[in-house]
Every structure is written in C-alpha cells, then in structure tokens.
Amino acid sequence: MRISQLPSSINPSQKVQVIAPSGALREWERFEQGVKIWRDRGYELGIPEDLSQPWGYLAGTDEQRCQQLIAAWNDPKSVAIVCARGGYGSMRLMEKLDWQQLHDHPKWLIGFSDITALLWGFAQHKGIGGLHAPVLTTLGNEPARSQQQLFDWLEGKVNAITLSGEGWSNGKATGVLLPANLTLATHIIGTAICPDLENVILAIEDVGEAPYRVDRMLTHWRWSGHLQKLKGIAIGRFSQAEVSTPSFPMEDVWRDRLSDLGIPIVSNLPFGHDGENAPLPVGCMAEIDSDNGTLRYSR
Template identity: 45%
Template sequence: MPEAIPTLVPPPLKRGDAVAIAAPSSALRDDDSLKRGISVFESWGLEVTPQDLSARHWGYLAGSDAQRRADLDPHPTPPLLACARGGWGAARLLEHPWPWRPGWLLGFSDITALLCSRLAQGVGGGVHGPLVTTLADEPDWSQQRLQELLFDRVAPDLQGTTWVGGQAQGPLVTVNLTVASHLLGSAHLPDLKGRILVIEDVGEAPYRLDRMLTHWRLTGTLQGLAGLALGRFSGCDDPNLSADADQTFSLEQVLKERTLDLGIPVISGLPVGHGPGGNAALPMGVPAKLDADRGTLALERADQR
C-alpha cells in the first residue's frame, strides 16, 4: 500500500487573513508584476505582509540560501505563503531537514520541489497554481478558481482530451516534469503509487521530454500511477518539425508513445502550467477522480472528505 498522503487541508482563508510572500527561487526581475499580484490578494480582503524582495539577489538567486530558507519560515506562520516566482533554486533549500508548518503554500514551476517535499513529509495545503508575479495576468476564471479553492475549498472540474479511457481515483499530485524529475530517488518526491499525476512543462525539446519520461519509466514510477493527466507543454515542440518531419518526433508523438501503454486512464490538454490561457490551481494530495471517458479531472468536495 502507498504511504498515506493527508486529505485534510488547512482551514479555508477568510477576509483579514495574512499572506506572506516568499522568494525561494530565482531573483525577481519585475517589481510591477509582484505588486499587481499582491493587489489581487488584497482585493480578496487578505492582508499581505510587506517585504522588499525586488532588490534582493545572490547571483541569479533571490538571495542566499539562508535568506530564501527564512522566507519559508515566517513568524508568526501566516495562513497563506505565496511564492513570488519560479526559475531555479528551491531544491537547494531541501539539502537540510525542513520542518514544514501547517498552512497554504502556493506556487508552481520551480516551486514543485517545495510542494513535493512538503507532501512527502505528510503536510497538506500545497497548491500548484499561479505565482504572485503571474497572478494578475491570469484570466478571470483562473483567479476565481484559486480564490474559491483557498476560501471555500471547492473548484470546478477541468476538461481535457481523452487519450486512454477509463476511470481512476486517488490523491492528486501536480508537478513540473523537469523539476520533479530531479527529485526522483530522493526523499522529497512522495510515493506516487495509486496517485493521479498531472504533469506540465515549458521550453523542453521533445527529445528531452522523451529522456525524462523514460527515466520515470525505468524507475517504475509511471507504471504505478492510478491515472495520468497532461497539462500544458508550452514551447516544447521541435521548431524544425515542418522541415525534418521524418527525422524527429513531435511533442504529441513523444507524449503519446511514452504514456499510452501504461494501462491507466490518460487525458491531455488540461489548462495547467506555463503559457497563455490560464494556470488552473490544483491542491496537492487531496482525493480526486480522473474520468478519462469524459476527459475530466474532478476534485472531491471538501465536505466529502
């Protein structure tokens, strides 16, 4: 049996709750996008703790490892810890034991490392969703989804495209494929047996995706899933495809060839991850149902847990 992943999530947010901003990855480049994201939280009635992160950097990182680790452990612990941006650097903070505290943790991309490590330690409340610097540019439906998820713990079903029919139920884990691939073999990737996995990525050539998915297959990780859903793979197709179609593989060809023989339900095209169109927030570790016959991914209602 797989290890227990908590189904209990933190209490819903309410107006007046505090939000702390963390910068655990790359240095911030756009102070305006950070401010606009904070304004969205404030429009929901949340109180954002002031912090000057725009000028803080250590090389390409948003401060030293010690500074960025301190961001993840604010005192007092806020109901919501929202990550400013992705890039690279979060996994560096996992080299030493980390006592995750209860509460909501929001982010995606490089923040996958933190979301997975937190879940692997049995702490709920992680949300794979917009960063503070991307939140204001999310379409209305995506902002509303995140707000409802944090305040009411509900969210509409997501619609995708059926690749392999069938139905699956299990705890939900959503990751950036590249970041999660570098957690394989570590204690920071939760046991994925019996889980529904959602993967997304950006800027990776088809052969690199092939290499990563093959790595997952060689470890047996993909074969142990209950179901698989693919989000957005922005900028991942081969730019030479039209000229050399017989000498390469398209993005879709690679994804299908590496996933359709797993014997589990598979859907694609979920509005999750990088790129335009919205990044649908998904909570980590909560019960979900993948209905690949209908092409839908549904979260179990909070009052059913």
C-alpha cells in the same frame, strides 16, 4: 502516497505572507500586479524587506531563503504563503531545510513550476497539502476565470473542481492527486522528498522543454519504474516547446511514451504556464476519467 491534510479555508482581511524561495525577482511590474490582485481581494500581504536579494540567479543565499520560508510558515498571523515567482532554487532549500524548525499547523503554500519541490516536500515531511497555482508574477496574466477559481478554492466557496481536456479512452481511476512541473519532478526522483507514487494521479506541466527533452524525461520515468506505479496521468500545458530542427509533435511524444501503460490519461488540461492555470491541491482525492476527458478533485 498518503492523503495530505488540506489547510482550512481562508478569508479576505487575513494575512498572507510572500516569499521568494527560488529565482531572483526581476519582473517587478508583474509582481506588483499580482500583489494588487490579492490586496484588492482584501488580503493583507506581508512582504519582507529582503524579499529578493539577488545571489547569482537565486533570490538570496540558501540560508536567507530558508529563513524567509521558516519565518513565513511560523508566523502565527498568516494563513497562507504565496510565492513571488519560480525559476530555480527551491530544490536547494529542500536539501538543507531543518523540518523540526517548522510548526505543525497547516497553512496554504501557493505556487507552481519550481515551487514543485516545496509542495512535494511539505506533503512528504509534514503531511500537509499545498496548492499548485499561480505565483505572484503570473497571476496578473491569468484569465479572470482562473483568478476566480483560485480564490474560490482558497476561500471554501467550492468543494470540488472538474477540469476538461482530451481523454485517451482507457476508463477511469481514483487516486491521490500529485501535481508537478515535469522537469522538477524528474529531478526529485530518488530524493528524500519523493513520495511513494503508488495510488497517485500525477498531474504534469512544463515550459520551454522541447519534445525530445520531454521524451528523455518520460523515458527516465519509465525505466525507473515510477510510471508503472501510477493510477492515472493528467497532462496540462507544455508551452514554449517549439523547435527549429525536425521533431515529433509533443502530443506524439506523450502517446508514444505513455499509451502502453494501460492507465487513464487525460491531456490538454487547463493548467500550467502561459494560460489558464487551474488550482491543483496536493494530496487530495481525485478521479480521472479518460473516457470523458475529465479530472475531478475535491476536499
């Protein structure tokens, strides 16, 4: 994977466009909390009147959501796009989006979970790195440290971030950082938005996936040969993974499926659902140190 072009730093008082490219918006109170955090910071948020026009489990038809994305990206006054929520649906846009309709100027695209498909799509088709970071419906539940880290990165107040977790004692490596929701990334394999995973440090998280389903996904990655291409793996939070039937612990699944790869791995890093969700820029250079249990990335 090639290094992506990271957008310029942004400043309060500038315009940030809101889109709902995935699931229908139902958590309106949490959405308003996220909007308030951005506005209290000083940003002007552009919220389209048709932000969420529920169509089944989606926030609108594919055509409506595509047009919302195109309009937000091509808005000359906006410096960033923040997604309202995840859920499911952004993959459908990647199947239909006409990339020629999108201007080439880079701006931050912010979101995680289902937004993985957009982040990978823009990196692959436009060479532009977005930010794997809280959506509006999760931002209000983030600890203050995580909220501050998000704005510090976007506003250029920090040029590097170091995250600490549990190292697996297999040295260090440098590569291009590619964050993702594991389920989305697994379904992206073999599509037009899947980048070449050579030279990649893959950062993964997920929610609501039982250990056996994570096992199945990682086995698919192994069998497809994609895990063997990676320079390193950074594992974030896999929350809401409790099961009532006999099971391996999640940590045991990771070690069983990954420890024989011979690459640096760090687990229990502070990103993902239901807790601190550190901002992870797509396509920047990163260093993973599995002896000291750190992931460090910079502009």
